[in-house]
Amino acid sequence: MSTHKSVLPTTECIRCGTCCQKGGPSFHLEDKALVEKGVILAKHLYTIRAGELSYDNIQRHLIPATTDIIKIKGQKDSWTCFFLNIKKNRCRIYDHRPLECRALKCWDTREIEKIYATNRLTRQDLLSGIEGLWDLIKDHQTRCSYEQLKRFVDALKGTEKDAALQGLLKIIAYDSEMRKLAVQKGSLDPEMTDFLFGRPFTETLKGYGFKVHNKEGTYRLVPVKATKP
Ligand code: SF4
Known part of the structure; x- marks a missing residue:
């Protein structure tokens, strides 16, 4: 019996869990039906909003999202997909796993590359029929767009930097406070806000080179080295 490890290339999924540890699909x-039928709950999802910097797995760098990108949350502070049973290295929804999980073959990425940026599911597809909530989401999107955020961030280097800083702090405060209000007055599950309104600016600003400090409702920016948001 040979003691050498096999060096044959992989040609089928051996369910090693490596791709699931790198992040959910x-x-x-x-x-759409997985969410509508409740196989995957909204509280287990988050949204990367249009214009937000996100890591493109095909182009392998950060680019602004062209539409909503709805993803499965990670576990605790890691990128490991929420549905990976780490002890058993098994997907807890394997028979209902999303399209990208079915298309991903680590030994041949052609199929995933073909579908990766097409037909992305958006919040509009899932929520536009819910009056009131959809209006709130649209209003938030208008007031707190990533295009606006980027304009302020870029202007911090120019002659209008004081006005840009004030503008930036204003939309950060609005983004944070409206989430709290939606939970308190709208009785929303706090775990759903990252899906409904995208991740808060207080988290994603690090991708633009800033950390946000909040002391009793007063927000302050501290420059940091830009990292994956
Ligand atoms: S849904 Fe299942 S197969 Fe897909 S990344 Fe998560 S654990 Fe892996």
Whole structure:
């Protein structure tokens, strides 16, 4: 019996869990029923909003999202997909896993590359029929867009930097406070806000080179080295 490890290339999924540890999938229209039927709950999802910097697995660098990208949350402070049973190295929803999980073959990425940026599921696809809530989401999107955030961040280097800083702090405060209000007055599950309104600016600003400090409702920016948001 040979003691050498096999060096044959992988040709089928051996369910090693490596891809699931690198992050959950992005959702496509084909996955809509998984959310609608409650196989995957909204509280287990988060949204990367249009214009937000996100890591593109095909282009392998950070680029602004062109539409909503709805993804499965990670576990605790890691990127490991929420649905990976780490002890058993098994997907807890394997028979209902989303399209990207079915398309991903680590030994041949052609299929995932073909579908990766197509037919992305958006919040509009899932929520536009819910009056009131959808209006709130649209209003938040208008007031707290990533295009606006980027304009302020860029202007911090120019002659209008004081006005840009004030503008930036204002939308950070609005983004934070409206989430609290939606939970308190709208009785929303706090775990759903990252899906409904995207991740808060207080978290994503690090991708733009800032950390946000909040002391009793007063927000302050501290420059840091930009990291994956
Ligand atoms: S849904 Fe299942 S297969 Fe897909 S990344 Fe998560 S654990 Fe892995």
